[in-house]
Amino acid sequence: MPDSLQRFKADIFQALAHPTRIAIVEMLRDGELPAGKLIERLGLEQANASQHFSVLRAKQIVVNRKEGNQVFYSLRSPLLVEVLDIMRRYFQAQLTETMAALEEIEKEQGAAR
Amino acid sequence: MPDSLQRFKADIFQALAHPTRIAIVEMLRDGELPAGKLIERLGLEQANASQHFSVLRAKQIVVNRKEGNQVFYSLRSPLLVEVLDIMRRYFQAQLTETMAALEEIEKEQGAAR
DNA sequence: CCATTATATTCGAATAGTCGAATATAATGG
DNA sequence: CCATTATATTCGACTATTCGAATATAATGG
Structure with a gap:
């Protein structure tokens, strides 16, 4: 049933489905x-x-190179940064909706008093 | 360490980290x-x-309404569709790279013969 | 009312993910 | 060579996810 594009997407989402890994990716957006x-x-x-x-490497989200005993990580593609930015807009849109809903509720409670 | 935006993102990614759920979301892109x-x-x-x-509902990715004994699902936001579209571009970019790398290898093997 | 349809929830089994501690491996410098 | 630094991997414990079967719940129609 799932095609390879859907499997690919699910794999990438899985790799990003942890806040620590998101934080790592976000730190790498400005470079290696x-x-x-x-x-x-x-x-x-x-x-x-x-x-x-290791998770990020396995899904080729990051690229790594060695220099002496240090490993440097960088993002493989800037497209993921776009994904994260849209997510921020989504979060903000949800926040706005939640605030509006709360205000509506408070208005109704104020009127009921 | 993770801020609430990163936790939010991780949650959404987790909800999308399964091909079946991606397929569901993609079917809903054209409407309820x-x-x-x-x-x-x-x-x-x-x-x-x-x-x-249930997973999609829990993360408010979908909205549901009942009509008789039927439940209708729809996407809460079109922003997720943008995310999926970027992912397709990402997949295609990776495919292009892989193809190019394969061709490079074949060229080298041809030259080595 | 009861049988049927529609869909959510629970169950149990199996697998996967996450953590920190312990360990392994590689590179460096004295 | 050995101690130190840097980082990957393994281990074990615990939690989470996914599946299909079984069950529960709600709506419908005869």
Whole structure:
């Protein structure tokens, strides 16, 4: 039933379905960074970070290169950044709706008093 | 560490991290459909479909309304459709890259012969 | 009222994901 | 060579997800 495009999409979404990995991707939007820097800035446990990097590598969301004993990660494509930006708009749209709904409720409660 | 926007994004990505749910969302892009139609067209097991709908409802990706004994589902926002469209571009870009890489390899193997 | 249709929920089994600790591996420098 | 740094992998424990079967609930029509 699922075609390969749908499977691909699901795989990418799965890879992004964790806030830590989103944070990593978002830090990389401005360019390549060493693993150590990502770990430090995001306050991650080293082993756990490595596991998250592994997920991102497996789905080819990031590219890595070695320099000495350091590994540098970068995003493979800027398209993912577009996806995240649309998500921000979606979040804001939802927030706006929720605020409007709350105001409506408060207005009704004010009138009922 | 993760802010609420990142958690939100991760939640939405999680909800989309299954090909069946992507297929459902894609069928809904053209407008509201009854559950039964979705189940029939996608060849889903009823109980499993219901579980997938439940995931989509929980994250407010879909809106549902009842009419008699039928439930109609629709997308809450067109922004998600944009996300899926970017993903298609991403897939195509990856495919193009893979093809190019394969051709490169074949060219090298041809030259090595 | 009862049988049928429509769909949600629960159940249990199996698999997958996530964490931190422990371990392994590679690179560096003294 | 060995200690240190950097990072990947494994382990084990726990949680989450997915499936189909079974069950529950609601609506419909005769």
